Amino acid sequence: DVQLVESGGGSVQAGGSLKLSCEASTYRYTSMGWFRQAPGKEREGDAAIDVDGFTDYDDSVKGRFTISRDKDKNTLYLQMNSLKPEDTAMYYCATERGSGVLGAKLFRTSEAAYGSYIWGVGTQVTVS
Numbered sequence: 425d426v427q428l429v430e431s432g433g434g435s436v437q438a439g440g441s442l443k444l445s446c447e448a449s450t451y452r453y454t455s456m457g458w459f460r461q462a463p464g465k466e467r468e469g470d471a472a473i474d475v476d477g478f479t480d481y482d483d484s485v486k487g488r489f490t491i492s493r494d495k496d497k498n499t500l501y502l503q504m505n506s507l508k509p510e511d512t513a514m515y516y517c518a519t520e521r522g523s524g525v526l527g528a529k530l531f532r533t534s535e536a537a538y539g540s541y542i543w544g545v546g547t548q549v550t551v552s
Contacts, residue, residue: 433547454524
C-alpha cells in the first residue's frame, strides 16, 4: 500500500495560518483529502480533491482552507487561514485504496467508506 506522511502542524494563535503537507510514496490516481478528529469526536472531512482538480469543502472551512495537490511531488496540501480554536484537532490525509471511484464530495462525506481508506498518522493542529 501507499504510505502517507503528514507534516506542517503546530500551535498558532487564533487568526493565524498553517500549511499542512501530505507526501505520498507513489502518485495516487484517486481523490485525496484532509480529515480532522478532535478528542471525543468522530473523524470528519474538511476538504477533498479529485484527480481532475475538483475540490469540495465542509461549510465550516469554506473560504478559510484551500486544498491542492502537486502531482510532480506526489504531495497534497492544506492551506489553513483565519484559524479558530475550534479547528484544534489531529489532521489526517487519506486516499482511496486501489483505483479511484469516488469524486471529491463523496470521498469527503462517505463516512461508511472511511474504513477502506489509506490514512497517514496525522499531524496535530492547536489553535489558542
